[in-house]
Amino acid sequence: MRLSDIILLSLQNLLGNKMRSFLTILGVGVGIGAIIFLVGIGFGVQDLTIKKLTTSSATTSLEVYSGNPDLVKLDSKVVQRISNFPEVEKISASTSLPGQSAYAEVNTETLIKIVDSNYYELNQTKFLAGVKPKAKNEITVSNGLLKLFNISDPQSIIAKEIQLSLFMLQNQSDGKDSYEMKGLVVGVIDNPSQIVEIQDSDFSVSAIDYSRIKIKAKSVSDVAAVQKKVNDLGFEVSSLMEKLNEINRVFKVIQIVLASFGLIALAVAAIGMFNTMTVTLLERTREIGIIRALGARRKEVEKLFIFESGMIGLAGGVMGVILAYILSLFVNVGINLLAKSVGQEGLAIFRLPVSFVGGVIVFSLLVGIITGIYPSLRAARLNPLQALRYE
Amino acid sequence: MKRHPIIEVVKIEKTYDIGQPNEFRALRGVSFKIYAGDFIIILGPSGCGKSTLLHCLAGLEIFDSGEIKIRGEKMSKMNEDSLTSHRRNKIGMVFQQFNLIKNLSVLQNVALPRMLQGKSRVSRISRAKKLLTDFGLGKMFNRIPSELSGGQQQRVAIARALVNAPWILLVDEPTGNLDSKSAKEVMKLIVVLNKKSKRTIVLVTHNPGYLHLASRVIKIQDGKIVK
Numbered sequence: 001m002r003l004s005d006i007i008l009l010s011l012q013n014l015l016g017n018k019m020r021s022f023l024t025i026l027g028v029g030v031g032i033g034a035i036i037f038l039v040g041i042g043f044g045v046q047d048l049t050i051k052k053l054t055t056s057s058a059t060t061s062l063e064v065y066s067g068n069p070d071l072v073k074l075d076s077k078v079v080q081r082i083s084n085f086p087e088v089e090k091i092s093a094s095t096s097l098p099g100q101s102a103y104a105e106v107n108t109e110t111l112i113k114i115v116d117s118n119y120y121e122l123n124q125t126k127f128l129a130g131v132k133p134k135a136k137n138e139i140t141v142s143n144g145l146l147k148l149f150n151i152s153d154p155q156s157i158i159a160k161e162i163q164l165s166l167f168m169l170q171n172q173s174d175g176k177d178s179y180e181m182k183g184l185v186v187g188v189i190d191n192p193s194q195i196v197e198i199q200d201s202d203f204s205v206s207a208i209d210y211s212r213i214k215i216k217a218k219s220v221s222d223v224a225a226v227q228k229k230v231n232d233l234g235f236e237v238s239s240l241m242e243k244l245n246e247i248n249r250v251f252k253v254i255q256i257v258l259a260s261f262g263l264i265a266l267a268v269a270a271i272g273m274f275n276t277m278t279v280t281l282l283e284r285t286r287e288i289g290i291i292r293a294l295g296a297r298r299k300e301v302e303k304l305f306i307f308e309s310g311m312i313g314l315a316g317g318v319m320g321v322i323l324a325y326i327l328s329l330f331v332n333v334g335i336n337l338l339a340k341s342v343g344q345e346g347l348a349i350f351r352l353p354v355s356f357v358g359g360v361i362v363f364s365l366l367v368g369i370i371t372g373i374y375p376s377l378r379a380a381r382l383n384p385l386q387a388l389r390y391e
Numbered sequence: 392m393k394r395h396p397i398i399e400v401v402k403i404e405k406t407y408d409i410g411q412p413n414e415f416r417a418l419r420g421v422s423f424k425i426y427a428g429d430f431i432i433i434l435g436p437s438g439c440g441k442s443t444l445l446h447c448l449a450g451l452e453i454f455d456s457g458e459i460k461i462r463g464e465k466m467s468k469m470n471e472d473s474l475t476s477h478r479r480n481k482i483g484m485v486f487q488q489f490n491l492i493k494n495l496s497v498l499q500n501v502a503l504p505r506m507l508q509g510k511s512r513v514s515r516i517s518r519a520k521k522l523l524t525d526f527g528l529g530k531m532f533n534r535i536p537s538e539l540s541g542g543q544q545q546r547v548a549i550a551r552a553l554v555n556a557p558w559i560l561l562v563d564e565p566t567g568n569l570d571s572k573s574a575k576e577v578m579k580l581i582v583v584l585n586k587k588s589k590r591t592i593v594l595v596t597h598n599p600g601y602l603h604l605a606s607r608v609i610k611i612q613d614g615k616i617v618k
């Protein structure tokens with residue numbers, strides 16, 4: 001018997017019992033669909049999280065904190081050493097001080113950052129208006145601060161002066177513990193906190209140590225080396241790469257948990273499928289007797305059954321993909337409506353990698369075949385005459 | 392020139408449910424020979440073992456002792472695979488119940504044994520169509536068996552048994568489930584197969600009215616040949 005004929009006969013059988021075939025396939029489809037849907041949400045949320053965290057250049061950056069300032073100081077000498085590492089492309093040091101800012105009768109607590117010229121680039125600062133500072137007395141302010149000043153149009157603060165007071169944390173050589181200055185606003189950055197940035201390396205170097213250094217490695221593969229070297233200097237380093245790996249690990253676990261829920265659904269469907277194949281076997285006992293009496297080999301009867309259940313598995317897998325896809329459309333639309341109603345931009349919470357979909361369909365096919373093994377062996381073992389007498 | 396039998400049955404015995412209270416000796420030392428071109432009618436009352444005998448010839452039932460030789464080849468030595476191949480290639484069996492597959496079309500039913508032989512679609516379909524047309528069923532190709540009358544179904548079953556050009560046609564009670572008119576038509580068809588197409592036929596019946604058609608009659612009672 002030709003393989004094509006075995007396929008033909010099993011297909012004919014599936015089609016000859018449309019309702020039952022459909023229900024069985026639907027059962028498998030729901031199980032497979034549950035797996036795909038749950039894991040797809042896992043993938044989608046993972047994507048969202050990572051997208052929020054990364055931009056292409058963010059993956060090559062590292063942050064250095066002073067760690068234990070009593071032992072090792074994060075000062076200009078350290079910055080110099082780090083910038084000499086061959087893997088380092090750029091480095092930016094900054095320090096943050098508590099302070100106050102005053103503008104048009106409003107006086108408010110402000111975080112004052114003393115930054116260098118690489119700061120804006122390495123932090124990928126988003127400007128709402130203006131440009132980065134070029135001279136010592138030029139500053140940028142955050143839109144969070146503008147809100148407190150009751151300014152809604154960022155453009156309107158450009159070229160205005162703000163009165164600043166910085167509170168020194170360390171004792172200065174001249175004994176002063178605060179510092180007053182007038183800052184000329186040249187840019188507005190997008191940040192909800194109240195921040196003022198002063199670009200004045202001379203000031204910061206002489207007055208205080210840095211609280212934070214940002215490093216851009218030459219490539220993603222250099223990140224680990226830089227991280228190790230800076231660690232060896234006695235500083236704490238965190239890189240986005242490291243965080244991403246951590247996040248990805250967490251999501252792997254989440255996906256496995258979600259997939260296990262789906263697997264339970266699939267197990268139920270597989271039992272249903274097994275049941276159907278066994279009932280089919282009983283119903284077709286006579287037919288098996290006939291084709292065996294006409295000279296069909298045992299192996300061929302076996303293949304007929306295996307192929308049939310394999311087809312159910314395959315069709316169930318495809319149906320599962322379709323079901324999960326339709327469900328995901330609804331969920332995405334729902335989430336987007338929700339996001340828009342609270343003023344967020346739309347987002348896709350659901351993603352399915354093609355390789356995963358392919359894998360699940362193959363898996364479903366395998367489930368079908370495995371489910372069919374026992375009924376098919378039983379069918380092949382039937383004595384033709386006894387099978388003919390059945391009913 | 393000495394004629395060699397196609398099939399030689401030597402003292403075969405078959406007992407059902409051996410060792411159990413309902414043990415039943417269905418065949419008790421049956422011997423006979425079948426030659427090419429024979430039309431043998433096996434006659435006997437219900438339950439005498441006719442179907443059992445045919446099933447043994449067809450390789451569907453395993454006999455306990457004795458021997459059946461198919462052109463010299465001993466059936467007792469055949470394994471499951473050889474018996475399956477024997478059924479597929481050498482025997483055309485028409486069952487007491489028609490035993491057609493209910494969700495295959497008439498054409499597919501007739502072509503099925505050729506499909507089992509691995510013949511191409513074109514060859515099996517053309518042969519099935521020719522046989523069905525010869526049997527007056529030219530318009531029924533695409534019907535399913537339940538849409539045919541009993542007589543028509545029996546003719547489909549005979550066409551199916553012939554489609555592989557078997558060495559011998561075994562027919563079990565072909566008229567048992569038919570009215571007298573259909574029965575006559577079917578018997579006529581079988582006679583033509585023997586006379587015109589030179590088919591070797593073994594036919595089982597309990598109806599003595601057909602005996603005159605046979606080239607040889609074997610009478611069985613209680614599992615033994617009585618004449």
Ligand SMILES: Nc1ncnc2c1ncn2[C@@H]1O[C@H](COP(=O)(O)OP(=O)(O)OP(=O)(O)O)[C@@H](O)[C@H]1O
Nearest residue numbers: 407408415417436437438439440441442443444597
């Ligand atoms: N599988 C079986 N198990 C037990 N007994 C059987 C079996 N098959 C047949 N018999 C018995 O063997 C005897 C012969 O059966 P068989 O079917 O050969 O009779 P038959 O001559 O064909 O009868 P009929 O004309 O009614 O078809 C019967 O008594 C029957 O009950």
Ligand SMILES: [Mg+2]
Nearest residue numbers: 441442487564
């Ligand atoms: Mg009988």
